[in-house]
Every structure is written in C-alpha cells, then in structure tokens.
Amino acid sequence: MLEKTLKIKSLTLVAIGEFNPVMYQPYWLALKKFIRDTDAADAKIQVIHNEVVKYALEIGEIEITKNRFSLTTSNISHFEPLRDLLISIFTAIEAPVTALGINHIFHCAIEDKDLYYKFGDTLSPLNNWKTKLTDPRLLQLEILENTRNDKYSGLYRIKIQPSQSIPTSQYGVSIDINDHYNLKKDDSICDFLWKNWGNSLKLAEDITESLFEKVNIK
Amino acid sequence: MDLTTSNLTAGTNDNFVGTIDENSYSDKAFSLINGDIKQWKEQQISLENSGRLVEKADIKNPLPDFSLPKFAGSLVDYLKNYFFDAQKWYGQVTNIGKETFTAKLQDLSNSTTDEIGEFEIKEIPIDDFELFKIGATFYWSVGYEMKNSQISKRSFFRFQRLPNWDTHAIDRASDRADDLNSSLNWD
Numbered sequence: 001m002l003e004k005t006l007k008i009k010s011l012t013l014v015a016i017g018e019f020n021p022v023m024y025q026p027y028w029l030a031l032k033k034f035i036r037d038t039d040a041a042d043a044k045i046q047v048i049h050n051e052v053v054k055y056a057l058e059i060g061e062i063e064i065t066k067n068r069f070s071l072t073t074s075n076i077s078h079f080e081p082l083r084d085l086l087i088s089i090f091t092a093i094e095a096p097v098t099a100l101g102i103n104h105i106f107h108c109a110i111e112d113k114d115l116y117y118k119f120g121d122t123l124s125p126l127n128n129w130k131t132k133l134t135d136p137r138l139l140q141l142e143i144l145e146n147t148r149n150d151k152y153s154g155l156y157r158i159k160i161q162p163s164q165s166i167p168t169s170q171y172g173v174s175i176d177i178n179d180h181y182n183l184k185k186d187d188s189i190c191d192f193l194w195k196n197w198g199n200s201l202k203l204a205e206d207i208t209e210s211l212f213e214k215v216n217i218k
Numbered sequence: 219m220d221l222t223t224s225n226l227t228a229g230t231n232d233n234f235v236g237t238i239d240e241n242s243y244s245d246k247a248f249s250l251i252n253g254d255i256k257q258w259k260e261q262q263i264s265l266e267n268s269g270r271l272v273e274k275a276d277i278k279n280p281l282p283d284f285s286l287p288k289f290a291g292s293l294v295d296y297l298k299n300y301f302f303d304a305q306k307w308y309g310q311v312t313n314i315g316k317e318t319f320t321a322k323l324q325d326l327s328n329s330t331t332d333e334i335g336e337f338e339i340k341e342i343p344i345d346d347f348e349l350f351k352i353g354a355t356f357y358w359s360v361g362y363e364m365k366n367s368q369i370s371k372r373s374f375f376r377f378q379r380l381p382n383w384d385t386h387a388i389d390r391a392s393d394r395a396d397d398l399n400s401s402l403n404w405d
C-alpha cells in the first residue's frame with residue numbers, strides 16, 4: 001500500500017553533543033577515506049566557519065554546529081552510505097554525544113481532494129471544531145511518545161503536515177518520524193546506529209503504512 | 219511557523235519555540251555567511267526578552283531538536299532531487315575474473331534469499347577501485363532519479379567505507395568483561 005502512495009523518502013541522522021564543526025571538512029573526510037576523493041572535490045560548500053559548517057556531498061548534506069551534527073539525503077540509495085559515514089566519523093573521533101535521532105520523512109501523494117480531506121479528518125476528527133467553525137482543516141499534527149517500546153531511553157515524535165515537495169501531486173502529505181535515543185556517557189553512537197538501523201527503518205515504514213490503512217487509502 | 223532554535227543558537231543549549239518569519243532565516247543565513255554570529259545571538263536574546271520566543275512548557279524534559287536543518291535553506295534543494303521506485307542490494311565480492319566479478323547479493327528492499335550477480339569490473343567507480351577485493355562489500359541500487367525536473371533511470375554503485383572498528387569493538391568488549399568481572403561476587 002505504501003509503495004503506491006510513497007513518492008519521496010528522506011533520511012536525516014542527527015547527533016546532539018559537543019562538536020568542533022570546522023574539523024569536519026570534505027577533505028578531512030576524504031583523507032580518512034570516509035568518502036571518495038571526487039566526492040570531496042565536488043562538494044558544494046556553503047559555510048565553513050568555527051561555529052557552523054554546511055556543505056553537500058553526492059551522498060547527502062552535512063550540517064554541523066557546536067552542539068548538533070546532521071546528515072541528510074533524499075536519495076534512498078544513499079541511506080546506508082550516509083549511515084556508514086556517520087559511523088566512520090564517530091569511530092575516528094571521540095566527541096561526546098548525548099542523543100541520536102534517526103529521522104525518516106515520507107512524502108506521500110494522495111489520489112484526490114476527497115481522500116486528502118479524509119486523511120486529515122481521520123487523524124483529527126474535524127467535526128469537533130464545527131460548532132463555531134464552518135470548514136476547519138487539519139494543518140499540522142504532532143504526536144509524541146515519551147517512552148520507547150524497546151530497552152532504550154528515548155522517545156518517538158511524529159509530525160504530519162502537507163507536503164509541497166511532490167511535483168506530480170497537489171495532495172501531498174509528509175510524515176516525519178523521529179526515532180530518538182538518549183545516550184549515556186559510555187554509550188557508543190556507532191553501536192546504537194548499527195544495531196538499531198534495521199528496526200528504525202521498519203518502525204518508520206510500519207507507522208506510515210498503518211496510518212494509510214486507518215484511512216483506508218490504497 | 220514553529221521554530222526550534224537549538225540548532226540556531228550555536229554554543230547554547232536552549233530549547234525555545236517561537237514564531238519568526240521567513241525573512242529571519244534569510245537574515246540568519248546572511249549573517250552566518252558574513253561570520254556575524256555574535257550579532258545574530260544578540261538578536262535572539264532580544265527576541266527572547268521581547269516575548270517573541272516562548273519557552274517550552276516541559277522544562278524538566280526538554281525535547282532536543284531533530285527537525286530538518288532550516289536556517290539557510292537547502293544547498294541542492296534536496297527534495298527536488300530524489301530517487302524513487304528503487305531496489306537496493308548489499309553485495310559482497312566473491313570472485314574476481316579478468317573483466318567481470320561475481321558477488322553475493324542481499325536484497326535490501328525485500329528480504330529474500332541471497333542472489334548471485336555478475337558485474338563488469340569497468341562499472342566500478344575509479345575512486346572505489348582501491349577497495350575492490352574479494353570480500354569487499356558494496357551497495358548497488360537501481361531506480362528512477364528526479365533531477366532538475368527530469369526523470370531518468372539510474373544505477374548507483376558504491377563500495378562500503380567503514381573504518382576497521384574491530385579494535386574499538388574489542389576494546390569495548392574487553393571493558394565490559396572487566397566491569398562484569400569486577401562486579402561478580404566470587405564467594
């Protein structure tokens with residue numbers, strides 16, 4: 001079911017901790033053999049500064065501040081290489097990391113206007129608002145679960161909102177699933193990412209799939 | 219528009235949600251490019267003091283910000299370039315011939331039994347050639363790429379680059395064994 005509606009899938013890996021942004025430049029990554037030499041040469045650099053570094057590689061965009069390290073791609077063939085890059089970087093350096101976020105974003109195209117309305121109405125019944133409002137619509141929905149259903153500390157946060165990123169559809173929704181892990185002092189972000197990668201991908205797909213099943217969109 | 223500012227206030231750990239219009243992002247990006255971080259921070263403090271930024275209610279358990287990067291826009295506008303209807307495999311080189319090599323392939327899109335594939339050596343990206351040997355692992359995917367509003371069939375081939383983290387893993391296992399050993403009561 002999801003295969004039919006899903007148009008764009010993107011991934012953002014986020015580490016929260018203490019970082020020295022200027023250290024993570026493309027040529028350093030190439031020097032360490034974490035990326036290809038040509039990847040470094042072709043990097044599109046936007047900002048290199050002591051407090052923020054931002055550039056795009058073929059496999060994704062990298063943005064680093066003093067307390068936030070993120071890697072993003074909307075090319076699903078690069079999901080695993082991006083994960084490997086983060087593992088490579090954090091194996092090479094011993095930066096203190098307090099949290100890991102695996103963000104999955106699904107941009108889905110809904111077939112028509114009626115189903116689009118039904119999608120919002122099912123998630124948040126709009127009759128509840130019709131005492132004083134005439135034609136209420138759901139604009140954004142955010143769901144939080146403060147405890148995880150596995151052995152780890154962390155949370156799940158899901159945000160649903162309209163998506164204008166699908167060029168072939170005017171009835172697009174984006175479902176942003178944040179799979180968040182709190183790390184203890186001795187926890188390795190590399191271990192966490194490696195061990196939980198498959199589960200995280202599956203969880204995000206299951207959540208999205210079940211949403212569309214609830215609305216009975218096929 | 220909601221804005222969690224923890225990714226903007228570099229060097230601080232504040233978690234604030236508030237409303238700032240899109241122009242503020244442009245201003246922010248512009249000031250960053252000019253290296254004027256200090257001025258931007260002062261603006262944020264001013265906004266906080268003026269009440270335009272509202273502290274989150276749950277102070278005891280502030281939520282870290284994992285939202286997508288927002289402040290300077292996207293360099294390659296990544297949502298306009300994407301890959302879809304793709305099938306992905308994880309391969310391991312099993313045999314190297316004169317012009318071709320064979321690999322064991324694990325389907326990452328649909329977990330089925332492993333397959334065997336034969337590839338031409340000339341398909342290997344030049345920069346990945348140093349990694350090409352028996353046992354080397356790679357990612358291979360085929361699908362459709364949307365790039366600059368143009369859809370085309372595309373295949374990606376990339377050898378896996380992971381550090382030799384065996385040493386780290388061994389160290390960690392050793393540390394855990396020491397911890398366990400010291401916690402055991404041998405009486």
